[in-house]
Amino acid sequence: MNADRPAAASALPSGPPTDLAGSDWLTDARAEVVRDPDSITRAFAFAARRVGRAPRRPDTDPAGVVHGTVDDAARASLVVSLADTVGTGPDCAARLVALYRQGDAAERRGVLRGLDALAERDGLGSADTAAGCDAPALVAAGLELAADALRTNDPSLVAAAVGPFGARYLDQHAWRHAILKLVFQEVSLEAASGLADRADDELERMARDFAAERQAAGRPVPTDLGLLTNIRLGTTPGTTKE
Secondary structure, three states: OOOOOOOOHHHOOOOOOOOHHHHHHHHHHHHHHHHOHHHHHHHHHHHHHHHOOOEOOOOOOOOOOOOOEHHHHHHHHHHHHHHHHHOOOHHHHHHHHHHHHHOOHHHHHHHHHHHHHHHHOOOOOOOOOOOOOOOHHHHHHHHHHHHHHHHOOOHHHHHHOOOHHHHHHOOHHHHHHHHHHHHHOOOOHHHOOOHHHHOOHHHHHHHHHHHHHHHHOOOOEOHHHHHHHHHHHOOOOOOOEO
């Protein structure tokens, strides 16, 4: 890869910084990662100050929880540049684990969104398991980080863990519980990639049980639970029940 030319924009997550200064900084930061992969640590730490923290889709996701923020997208593009430079082998896996473990919640989201970007462009291979893909060490590391995110109570981390990478590589048990956790945290299921493809009878049963528990406790049933119980039938969920 040319050290002076980061990956094409089409390979990167949408939602880049809209201000000129932020865009220029990101272009320079990605080029620097290509020249010196170690520079990604500093770039990750400075990303929000340089590009801002605005939501990518302010009209429908004003908090940036479901679709992420512009600094999420900036960090994801840095991850793509890193992978393009050092490859998607054990070195890249170790670097991403370090970025995640040493970072704050926003930096951790950036790593997860970066894994999404790599999965979306099939940079990890077409297999749906760590053992069978082209980048087993990186997928295994990504699954470890996604599992950590799903153990937190931070809705933005949970949402970031069920993007394209999670949709492809999380096992069915972990994925089902992640989807229900989104509902429990009142995060839109728009955060979950591949929902219609992965929803199954067991998830529907879990959703119905959860809805029954809420009703028995006199608590409102989230509308998205209706989506989970109807998605396999191709119907539209009803409104929230009181």
